Amino acid sequence: MSRLISPVLMLAVFACAPAEAPAPPAPETTGGSAAGDLGPPQGEPIHAVLTHAPEVPPPTGRSAPAKVIVELEVEEKVMPISEGVDYTFWTFGGEVPGSFIRIRQGDTVEFHLQNHPDSKMPHNIDLHAVTGPGGGAASSFTAPGHESQFTFKALNEGLYVYHCATAPVGMHIANGMYGLILVEPPEGLPPVDREYYVMQGDFYTVGKYREKGLQPFDMQKAIEENATYVLFNGSEGALVGDNAITAEVGETVRLYVGNGGPNLVSSFHVIGEIFDKVYYEGGTRFQENVQTTLIPAGGAAMVEFYVEAPGTYILVDHSIFRAFNKGALGMMKVEGDDALDIYSGKEVDSVYLADKVEPSAPIGEATAAAAKGALTKAQQVEAGGILFKGTCSTCHQDSGAGVKGVFPPLAGSDYLMADKARAIGVVINGLNGPVTVNGEEYNSVMPPMSQLNDDEVANILTYVRNSWGNEGDAVSAEEVAKVRATSERPAGAAH
Amino acid sequence: MRVLALTLLLSCGGLPDSQVQPPVPLPSQAALPADSLYTLDLPLTDSRGEVVELREFRGHPAVISMFYASCPMACPMLVGDVQRLEAQLGEDERQALRVVLVSLDPKRDDTEALADAAGRYGVDPERWVLARTDAEHVRVLAALLDIQYRDLPNGEMNHSSILTVLDRDGRAVARRDGLGADNAPLIAAIRKEVHDE
Amino acid sequence: MFPWWAGIAWGGTLVAVPGGTYEPLYPPDPDRPVVEVASFRLDDAPVTASEFADFVAAHPKWRRDAVSPLFADAGYLSTPLGGDQPVTRVSWFAARAYCTSQGKRLPTEDEWEFAARASETSIDASHDPERLALLLGWYGQPASAELAPVRAGDPNVYGVHDMHGLVWEWVEDFNNTLFGTDGREGGDDETLRFCGAGTLSATDVSDYARFMRVAFRSSLKGSYTTPSLGFRCAADAEEVR
Ligand SMILES: [Cu+2]
Numbered sequence: 022m023s024r025l026i027s028p029v030l031m032l033a034v035f036a037c038a039p040a041e042a043p044a045p046p047a048p049e050t051t052g053g054s055a056a057g058d059l060g061p062p063q064g065e066p067i068h069a070v071l072t073h074a075p076e077v078p079p080p081t082g083r084s085a086p087a088k089v090i091v092e093l094e095v096e097e098k099v100m101p102i103s104e105g106v107d108y109t110f111w112t113f114g115g116e117v118p119g120s121f122i123r124i125r126q127g128d129t130v131e132f133h134l135q136n137h138p139d140s141k142m143p144h145n146i147d148l149h150a151v152t153g154p155g156g157g158a159a160s161s162f163t164a165p166g167h168e169s170q171f172t173f174k175a176l177n178e179g180l181y182v183y184h185c186a187t188a189p190v191g192m193h194i195a196n197g198m199y200g201l202i203l204v205e206p207p208e209g210l211p212p213v214d215r216e217y218y219v220m221q222g223d224f225y226t227v228g229k230y231r232e233k234g235l236q237p238f239d240m241q242k243a244i245e246e247n248a249t250y251v252l253f254n255g256s257e258g259a260l261v262g263d264n265a266i267t268a269e270v271g272e273t274v275r276l277y278v279g280n281g282g283p284n285l286v287s288s289f290h291v292i293g294e295i296f297d298k299v300y301y302e303g304g305t306r307f308q309e310n311v312q313t314t315l316i317p318a319g320g321a322a323m324v325e326f327y328v329e330a331p332g333t334y335i336l337v338d339h340s341i342f343r344a345f346n347k348g349a350l351g352m353m354k355v356e357g358d359d360a361l362d363i364y365s366g367k368e369v370d371s372v373y374l375a376d377k378v379e380p381s382a383p384i385g386e387a388t389a390a391a392a393k394g395a396l397t398k399a400q401q402v403e404a405g406g407i408l409f410k411g412t413c414s415t416c417h418q419d420s421g422a423g424v425k426g427v428f429p430p431l432a433g434s435d436y437l438m439a440d441k442a443r444a445i446g447v448v449i450n451g452l453n454g455p456v457t458v459n460g461e462e463y464n465s466v467m468p469p470m471s472q473l474n475d476d477e478v479a480n481i482l483t484y485v486r487n488s489w490g491n492e493g494d495a496v497s498a499e500e501v502a503k504v505r506a507t508s509e510r511p512a513g514a515a516h
Numbered sequence: 517m518r519v520l521a522l523t524l525l526l527s528c529g530g531l532p533d534s535q536v537q538p539p540v541p542l543p544s545q546a547a548l549p550a551d552s553l554y555t556l557d558l559p560l561t562d563s564r565g566e567v568v569e570l571r572e573f574r575g576h577p578a579v580i581s582m583f584y585a586s587c588p589m590a591c592p593m594l595v596g597d598v599q600r601l602e603a604q605l606g607e608d609e610r611q612a613l614r615v616v617l618v619s620l621d622p623k624r625d626d627t628e629a630l631a632d633a634a635g636r637y638g639v640d641p642e643r644w645v646l647a648r649t650d651a652e653h654v655r656v657l658a659a660l661l662d663i664q665y666r667d668l669p670n671g672e673m674n675h676s677s678i679l680t681v682l683d684r685d686g687r688a689v690a691r692r693d694g695l696g697a698d699n700a701p702l703i704a705a706i707r708k709e710v711h712d713e
Numbered sequence: 714m715f716p717w718w719a720g721i722a723w724g725g726t727l728v729a730v731p732g733g734t735y736e737p738l739y740p741p742d743p744d745r746p747v748v749e750v751a752s753f754r755l756d757d758a759p760v761t762a763s764e765f766a767d768f769v770a771a772h773p774k775w776r777r778d779a780v781s782p783l784f785a786d787a788g789y790l791s792t793p794l795g796g797d798q799p800v801t802r803v804s805w806f807a808a809r810a811y812c813t814s815q816g817k818r819l820p821t822e823d824e825w826e827f828a829a830r831a832s833e834t835s836i837d838a839s840h841d842p843e844r845l846a847l848l849l850g851w852y853g854q855p856a857s858a859e860l861a862p863v864r865a866g867d868p869n870v871y872g873v874h875d876m877h878g879l880v881w882e883w884v885e886d887f888n889n890t891l892f893g894t895d896g897r898e899g900g901d902d903e904t905l906r907f908c909g910a911g912t913l914s915a916t917d918v919s920d921y922a923r924f925m926r927v928a929f930r931s932s933l934k935g936s937y938t939t940p941s942l943g944f945r946c947a948a949d950a951e952e953v954r
Binding site for chain 3 (some may be wrong): 553555556655660663665669674
Binding site for chain 1 (some may be wrong): 786924927
């Protein structure tokens with residue numbers, strides 16, 4: 022019995038129906054939870070395979086309901102949320118998002134929630150795949166160093182979010198307590214070549230975006246839904262560079278995409294791809310040929326696409342400031358032969374990114390060289406130039422000439438070249454009040470560039486001091502660190 | 517005290533065994549298991565004003581919970597739940613079972629109030645004990661039975677309705693949370709105590 | 714700052730906390746959110762590990778290898794006893810026995826929360842956003858780090874140290890918040906274990922720190938122990954003669 026009626030076919034039927042024909046029969050349904058009890062579990066209990074994002078456990082491959090034992094441990098731990106920025110995450114399974122759970126409709130799940138003894142908080146779990154009050158939350162409320170067990174039968178197929186529901190719920194979710202559980206339909210999902218697990222979440226820190234150090238949760242920002250970070254898989258960089266997901270030309274990729282929230286709705290989009298299928302809202306039916314799909318907080322979707330052309334595809338929340346200013350960005354690297362007839366190399370979205378993403382290679386090279394102690398001035402200038410364009414050029418202009426009366430020039434600036442430490446201080450701490458550059462007075466405000474780390478400041482200043490006719494020596498990260506350690510941060514710099 | 521009476525009866529060796537044989541094996545004289553509720557020193561007074569010791573129930577499966585006599589709704593319902601459970605048991609099982617309800621409200625629940633409640637609930641005085649203890653021990657017993665409670669300004673109380681089945685040695689072996697919840701796990705536990713060696 | 718003998722006194726020093734009114738997070742009667750707290754006395758610091766070691770030596774039935782499994786879980790006293798750090802890994806039963814042995818008792822939740830509102834300068838700093846952020850910072854840190862000794866920081870206006878930032882603390886009526894049971898008596902059932910419901914009947918939905926304390930307490934059973942949970946004792950106010 023085929024339950025998945027092709028929407029295309031249905032459309033065709035509607036289109037051909039003569040106007041006076043009787044209303045077409047309602048689309049066949051799965052029968053929902055009432056039809057989801059497939060009898061008692063068969064065979065020996067199975068221990069569920071749990072995976073960390075972006076990996077997905079293999080299909081269950083079963084044709085009968087089973088008893089599945091899931092053991093999930095809650096751990097509170099400090100992990101990087103961005104480069105040089107740490108955050109105390111509360112996790113299901115030690116990572117954000119929580120471990121991916123994969124079962125089959127009709128399975129009886131014996132769920133064990135363990136709360137690590139080093140946890141400070143009690144936690145519980147509400148699985149949206151559970152039929153029953155609280156979704157398991159009340160039965161799984163667990164003090165630190167203890168374990169709870171409850172059992173449920175997975176009656177509805179689909180892709181479901183699970184999350185902690187301990188008061189204050191918002192904070193538990195904001196700290197990363199969510200993940201996905203897939204309930205396969207009895208016949209399984211159609212096979213694909215690759216499956217990945219991607220989950221979006223919004224984070225609220227006291228320091229601003231990329232401000233270094235251990236950043237505490239900011240309750241006020243969370244209440245105002247003013248996210249500092251919007252991230253895929255719990256940290257900026259979880260899906261970029263070496264961590265990018267991969268595929269080969271000619272493969273079909275399925276992404277299990279969830280949104281933990283706590284607040285924001287995702288406009289999930291893969292730049293340069295069109296979703297061939299979207300099992301919207303994580304449900305049974307799919308829409309075809311979709312550019313962007315909406316994933317609500319506490320919701321999920323499965324998206325599938327066939328990849329024709331090699332290159333890097335960018336996963337974004339198309340509420341686009343989140344992608345470029347809050348971190349909601351991931352990458353899929355596709356290898357294989359060029360398909361120039363399909364993709365010529367000019368695609369609007371990837372040009373949009375070109376400034377930011379592609380030329381970042383020299384920055385990485387400079388960082389690597391610095392780590393080895395083999396950093397050259399030329400490398401610094403090259404890396405610094407890219408960073409300058411992203412960070413300083415809006416005000417001081419690409420040409421370094423500034424804007425008369427508003428933004429002082431860096432090209433030929435006596436103020437800049439006279440005192441290296443002072444220049445470092447300007448970048449780290451910002452500058453306000455009257456300042457005379459090349460005989461002209463400016464009285465304005467430059468905000469502290471506190472998102473930059475020492476390497477980045479060193480590279481930018483090396484670039485600035487060696488461009489547009491400026492000639493100076495290189496600025497080292499150590500020199501920056503020294504200034505950072507000695508200079509007083511202006512009040513309010515963190516906000 | 518009941519245990520005393522039973523012991524006396526048993527020591528009159530003249531009677532044929534079958535007549536004195538209680539419905540469950542004799543209370544063991546062995547040391548109580550460490551996790552037995554019967555290891556507690558819990559001073560109880562029942563609705564007849566008699567001192568009761570929890571360990572007197574050793575040898576019987578028991579249902580234990582907490583209530584208060586002036587409770588308008590939840591406690592009568594809880595008692596109803598236990599009576600319904602009793603009705604679901606076989607005669608021998610019912611005879612073996614003991615029911616212990618300890619008051620959460622030692623201030624108001626004196627002997628008289630307890631007797632009045634026992635009368636209102638229409639419980640079998642041979643097998644049911646409605647008892648009180650002091651405020652200190654109320655918290656202790658509630659904590660052991662995982663019962664949450666607090667006083668309300670209007671004189672009523674908020675409390676959880678948890679039934680716990682104790683095995684013959686006083687260990688908690690089954691638990692039911694919420695009024696009107698399924699009695700099946702409790703019944704299974706009681707049957708096991710009555711019929712298993 | 715504190716008397717020279719404070720460090721070696723067996724148990725904390727009781728200080729007076731004058732009574733007053735306060736708003737519990739979940740008032741027993743939502744129509745009357747303000748409750749009276751009578752004057753009482755509270756230990757100026759959490760009980761330390763070495764103080765508890767002395768107690769266990771004097772009362773061997775509270776030793777780790779002797780304690781009844783009814784009264785303590787397997788983690789009881791699993792961290793070595795000794796030092797000026799607050800004792801943790803103690804059950805409610807054990808904490809209570811300790812206080813009783815000193816002629817004291819555990820504070821009630823109302824007493825504890827009432828005293829915990831105080832800062833170094835005010836008896837009620839519970840609405841100070843900066844302080845709230847500070848407290849949240851502590852709640853957000855994992856409990857794996859080593860604990861600081863008691864009385865390391867400044868006391869609050871009552872002279873009480875370490876109400877925040879060091880350990881969670883047992884209260885006498887930790888099991889007073891009702892949920893996960895039947896609500897037909899119009900109680901505060903299910904409020905904490907369920908998504909969102911917890912905020913419905915709370916008096917101050919923005920006081921996340923308090924939410925977390927209440928949630929934490931409600932996750933406990935009397936036998937539970939955790940590495941971040943300690944206690945201090947209290948007593949009624951001294952009789953006025
Ligand atoms: Cu949680």
